[in-house]
Amino acid sequence: MVGLLHSHTLKRRQSICRSRTIVMSFIANSRIPRRCTNAALTLFTVIFTLVLIIQDGNLLFDEPGRTAQSLKNHLMLNWSEPPIIFAKGAPVCKVPQFHPLDKEIWPYYRAPPSEIHCKRRQEPMSYMHLETSELEISSRAYLYSCFAEDLLRDGDNGVKFVELRPLFVGRTYLEQRTGVQAIRVTCYNVLKILTYSHIHLVAPKLAPKKIANALGAAPKKRRNVFIFGIDSLSRLAALRMLPLTYKYLVNNLSASVLRSHHKIGDNTFPNLLTILSGNRKKHPNDIHSSQETHMCDKWPLIWKRYAKEGYETFYGEDYPKFATFNYLLNGFINQPTDHYLRPFWLAVESSMVLRSSSLLCYGITPKYKLQLDYLRYFLRRNSTDPYFVFSFLVEISHDYQEYVGAADQDIVSMLELLREQVLSGETLLIVLSDHGHRFDPIRRTRQGHVEERLPLLAIATGDSSQRTTLAYNSNMLTSHYDTYEVLRSLLPARSRPEQTEFGINILDNLVPSNRTCSQAGIPDLYCTCTSQEDAGGFDEGMAIDLAQRAVGFINSMLQKDYISSSACSRLSLKKIASMFLIGYEKVLSLETSPGNALFELRFRDWNDQLEEPMFSRINRYGEPCIRSQTLRKYCYCGR
Structure with a gap:
């Protein structure tokens, strides 16, 4: 040593x-x-x-x-990875198993910080007490003139502030208002110069019709659904970055973590769309090409079914720039859920306070905490209505994977509020991600290649029979279609949509041991099942020839598109970055110039005909100059 x-x-x-x-x-x-x-x-x-x-x-x-x-x-990781035991025979699909801190990834691993440090740019003068709907103005504001404004949604990509009203030192009760999810507090000095500004989340007043429906639609007690998502987090990354959360899920909530769970599309959109709607397209990455200019109101998102059954609905993503239904799409004409955090986050992103805040902070508070605090309030309320929650944290893990570790203890604190509900069978808890990290340096390794295809999925239920079924299925091949089937199964028969072609309700049904990626709706590109077949070796000359052919194929794709042909540079091969085998397939990583883009090509035979789905971009790229969802990852802007 x-x-x-x-x-x-x-x-x-x-x-x-x-x-x-x-x-x-x-x-x-x-x-x-x-x-x-x-x-x-x-x-x-x-x-x-x-x-x-x-x-x-x-x-x-x-x-x-x-x-x-x-x-x-x-x-801390040693406790969490028991050996896989197949009670009814090993499955046909054998997913490669890695230690979360395998030596291959050590050169790229960055330990998570214990916390996110936010510099104090202004003294806090306002505090929102969500439980009592009271806004408190600090005594330090006694020499200032302070005001509150309601924040209203103005379409799905804008906000407006209305009804300016004065505030005074002490607590002021704020009456809940329909459509108001946030307020802005501003304070001015004696010279009428703005010296303080802050945006607070508030609880909206549900529309009277919605409340009437909620009280009358479901006399029978329904199970709550609480989905907590984190962007770009594989199961093994969760073990590395969120060990306390992982441990609490398994030990305190008796959750099953699915070890062979696969993504079905490249980025966030096709994966979350499948979870929320059972998207039936065989190639979900293509959905943008046909629905790029449409609004999302008519899409069969499952929270609509829950709303019709009297559920109070919640949808929140903390990174409006990359929001699932707004990035390259136009979002919603009408507010999609009862609690909708997009207007709040849009206002935060455009605020003066954010521009002077530390990375990942809004003022003195890490941004992820703002959403977690609202979820904690949501769980503490004395509400008699069932709820459907879909919360998705994006920014803390999208660009800087290690920073998600700073949220570990805060996530546990939120889960503690759910424990009694989950164990009593009142609430089904799902903790998930869309995919593993696509651009982290770990992605360049064999382990990173596999992790990127295996997102986190943990399910906790109070039903002992369902726990047994989940425990068995945790070692079987699953996909996001199965997550959708779980959500579908909790609805009463009258509101239940049609079953998908690929999904299995993994709460109540055992996954067959002979299930294949094709049967689970997983495209070949994202399938990590290994085989005993010999993949052959790597011939350096053939590898160079294939790499050159791959770059030519990329250039031809860019050239065929009118916009990209004039906006994107012609690429050339810079070097072959790596070559390795996974099962019966070969994986070749190549770097191009200009731009130092890293692409991964997965194939079986040297003479395979190249197709776009065989390629993945595995390092980050800047702001796109073309709109095409397919071509933007290949385009280096500038001729």
Whole structure:
């Protein structure tokens, strides 16, 4: 192991040895009894070794970037990965199994921060008490003139502020208003200069018709549905970044975490659309090409079915720029759910406060906490109506995967509020992601290639029979179509939509051991099932030839499109980044210039005809200059 240590670690060890020599010399020249010498040296060595371990996690990890936090995470992971046992025979699909901190990913792994630090740019002067609908103005504002304005939705991509009214030091009760999900507080000094501004979430007043429906539609108690999603998070990444959350789900909520759960599309949109609507397209990545200019109001999103059954509905994403139904789409004409956080987040994103805030912060508060705080309020309310919640955190994991670890304890705190509801059978809890990380450096490894296709899915139910079924299915091949079938199954028969071609209700039905990716609706490109077939080897000459052919294919796609042909640069092969085998398929990663784009090509035979679905972009790209969902990942803007 010494031979593997980095030079700075060796220097620290050498320092300990020199210090030990000095201590030995001191002891030899002193009058310390010989019987104490060995004990003193042993104690000295133990203390300095512990100091070395604490100060430098590299001692045990032997790779750059390892920290004491990495070691802590590594030790916490040991409990969570029991061996897979197949009670009724092994499935045909065998997904490769990796340790969450396999040595292959050490050079790329960044330990999550303990918290997100938000610099104080202005003194807080207002506080919203959601439980009592009271807005509190701090005593430090007594020399200022403060006002409140209601924030209203103005289409799905705009907001407007209405009804300016004065505020005074102390608490003011805010009457709930229909369509008002947030308010803005502003304070001015004696010179009428704006000195303070903050936007607060508030609880909206449900429309009278909605309340009447809710009270009359469902006399029988219905099970709540609470879906908590995090963007770009594989199951193994959840183990690395959210060990407390993972542990709480399994140990305290008896959740089953599905270990062979697959995505069915490239990015967020096709995957979430499948979860929420059972999208029946065989190639869900293509949906933008036919519905790009349409609004989403007529789409068969399942929360509509729950709303008709008297459920109070919630939908919130914290990153409006990349919102599922607004990124390359036009969103909704009408507000889609009772609680809808998009107007709030649009106002936050365009505020002066955000422009002066730290990364991932709004003022002194991490942005993810704003959504979690509202969810905590939602769960504490004394509401008699059943609810359907779909909350999706995006920003904290979309661009910087390690930052999601800062939310670990806060997520656990929210889950603690759900524990009694879940274990009593009152609420079904689903914690999920759309896909693994597509652009993190780990994606360049074999493990990252597999992880990107295996998003997190954990389901907790209070029904013992369903727990048994889920435990069995946790080792079977599943997809987002199955998640939709779970949501469909909880509806009464009169509101239940037609079953999908690919999905299985994994709460109540066992997944067949002979299930294939095709049967689960998983395109070949995203299928990680391995086979005993020989994939053959890599011939360097053939690899270069294929890489050149791949770049030519990309250029031809760009050239055939009128807009991209004039907006995008012609690419050339810079280098082959990596080559590896997965089951019976070969994976070739290549880098192009200009732009240093990394593409991954998955194929079976050197002479395979190239098709667009065989390609994946595996590093980040900037703001697009073309609208095409298919071509934008290949385009380097500028001729």
